[in-house]
Structure formats: structure tokens, C-alpha cells
Amino acid sequence: MSTFDVAVVGSGPSGASAAFHLAKAGLKTVILEKETLPRYKVCGGGFVYRGRKNMPFDISEVVDIEFNKVDIYMGDKFHFVTERENPIISLVMRDAFDNLMVKKSQELGVELIEDCKVTKVVNKKDVVELETTKGAISATYVIAADGVYSQMAKMAGWTNDTRTLIPALEYEVEVNDADFKRLSKEIRFDIDAIPAGYGWCFPKKNHLSIGVGVIIKDDKKIKEYCAEYIKFLGIEEIISIEKHGYQIPVTPRTDGYVKNNVFLIGDAAGFADPLTAEGISNAIYSGKLVAKAIAEAGDDKEKAAKTYTDIIESTIMPELLTSMKLAKLFYGSKLVRKAIMKKYGQRFSEVMTDIFMGEKLYPKDIMGKLKEKLKEKIISI
Secondary structure, three states, X not given: OXXXXXXXXXXXXXXXXXXXXXXXXXXXXXXXOOOOOOOOOOOOOEEEHHHHOOOOOOOHHHEEEEEOEEEEEEOOOEEEEEEOOOOOEEEEOHHHHHHHHHHHHHHOOOEEEXXXXXXXXXXXXXXXXXXXXXXXXXXXXXXXXXXXXXHHHHHHOOOOOOOOEEEEEEEEEEEOHHHHHHHOOOEEEEEOOOOOEEEEEEEOOOOEEEEEEEOOOOOOOHHHHHHHHHHHOOOOOEEEEEEEXXXXXXXXXXXXXXXXXXXXXXXXXXXXOOOOOOOHHHHHHHHHHHHHHHHHXXXXXXXXXXXXXXXXXXXXXXXXXXXXXXXXXHHXXXXXHHXXXXXXXXXXHHHHHHHHHOOOOOOOOHHHHHHXXXXXXXXXX
16 A cells, blocks of 8 residues: 555646645655546636746746736626736646646656546544555545545545535637637626626637636526627637536535545635636645645644634635625626626726736625615616
8 A cells, every 4th residue: 555645636726736835845745636647627727817926836838828908898888908017817728737737746756646536535543545446545634636526525524515516618619710810819708698607718829718607596508608609709610619518616615624634625625716716726725725734734633624724714715705795796686787897897807807916805895885886876777
């Protein structure tokens, strides 16, 4: 049986981040990945600057396109543009991005076991034993970084999924030269391209990532909405298209992030931003935070669990709670959205861009102020 200080299950941004920082702290770490890298991963691939600037290494080699300008639309009436000196959003293909992060962790001594599926979790006095398709693994700590459908969470004792999952569709679309030239000039978000959600068009090197997400409710017509959004974008010819459906956790788990020396991070914990559904930056951040908690605790498992819980509650959670309230207000009523965008559209776009850039946090007192101003505005509509 192979023995490690920490076993990380999943090689996405959260898992690779955790492994990198654990190895940097001198802990013997292994990544268990059920597929073989590089592997395709369904994701729009929009990496915001607040996440990129905190990366411990350069990722330029896997960035398809950088955008210092973002266009936010709401139908044909509202169009808001924000610009910054540094790239607001860097577009990546997740197969290359995730693979780079894993390779950087391997350079620090992390062992990678691919094509390795965990089949059983056995909690013993001092260690957690994982039965896998590549043999048994023993570790003092285990990190579940296996995404939104985390099987590790189920095997480790999380019996109820308290996260809110929203449906999203993403199409990898190859279009003709004229359409690609036109649509590759901007990264755009279209509010109300889908009821209670938004659409996005992200240009990659040779194709477009086009998608829609329902933020508030599970709408069975999401495929129709995505088709309508493609038409709305004015695409005349589709040369090829790959369609992918997936779920995004837009609320965190309410029943804790640690059980029996297993720690949840990234989408497994539900750390995507509820307002924007962006999850890469918090995935990477949570990986760093769990590594910090484990490294500081050493073999004191109770301390590691408490430290991780406390640090999540003081860093990520306040942001998510405010974003959850804003998402409920913004997407819950078309009248409210119209009032916000008509009166404060540019300001709203600038604040969201500042958050993307890591220059601001979600303001804690924003709800009371918004409600007061919206009452005045809605009465006049």
C-alpha cells in the first residue's frame, strides 16, 4: 500500500492548486485522477484576473485570448462596456490549463496516478485508506476535488447534497470566417438571453464557446434558449458544433466541508460565485486555503479541520453570502433587473469588473441600499 501525507482526488484547478501548495510546504502528496491528462473539461474557460494575478506561476502558454474589455448586453437597449489595463478575463481551454497546473505541482514532487478511480473510503484511527482501481492508497488527509458530482463526498459521509445546482449548456462552435471575425472581437455577456440567467460568447483560438445558464431555477427549455441565443448572435453558418450540458453549484454546502479527515474544495464544496457562476478562481483559492490549513496543523487532524472551516468562513463565505443575496434579487425579478440596468447599468458593470479584477470585494451593505433605491425606481417605471 502506498502511503502519503495527503491524497488529492481530482486534478482540476482546485485539486492541482491544493497539491501544488501542499508540496511547496513539504508534504508528500499524490493526485488521483480518474481520466488520463490532458482531458477535455466542460467549462467556458473564463479565468478572471483576481484569480490569475494570484497564481504562483505564469500561465501565458495556455491562454488562448486575453480581454481587457468586457461587453455586457441586456437585449437591444442596454450595452455597457468596461475596460482595464490588465486582462479582465483570460480565456483558456481546460484540458491545457488543468494539465499545466498538474505539471507545475509535479515539478515540486507531487505524484500523479492517472486512470485511477476511487471505489471505497475506509476511515481508520490515524489514516484514511482509499481503495482504487490502481491499488490501495493510505493518507493522513484526503482532499475531495472531484467536482460538482463529487463521488468522494458521498463515500466520505456527506449523505445530503445541500448545494443549489443550476443547469448550463455550453456549445463549442466552429463558424465561418466572417462570423468568427465579428464575434471574436469581444467577450460578451447577454443578460436575459435566457429567463433568470444569461448567455455568454467566449472566443477561443479557432472557435467560439457559446453558452447559457439558468441562475434561479431549473428550466426544461434550456436547449431551446441556447439555440435561440445562437440565432440572436447572428451566426449564419455552423461548420461544427459540440454540445455539453453540466451543472454549476451556486450555493455552498450547509453541512460542513470536513468529515473524517476528508476536506471538500472547489465545486465539490459549492464555491462558485452565485451571481456570475464563475468558479475557477475560488476553486484555486480554496485549494490554497486547504493546503495552508493542513500544513499548519501537521498531524493534528482536529486542528486542521477547524482551521480550514474557520478560514473558509472568514474569506470565501462572506463573499458567497452577499453574492447569493444579489443573485436572488437580480435574477428573481425581470422588473428589478430592468430597474438596476436602466439606472445603474454602467456602475453595476464597473463594480462587477472591479470584483473580477480583485480590486474590490462584494460590498457587505449593498442589499439595504439597493432595495431602498429600487423601490423609488420601480414606482416610477
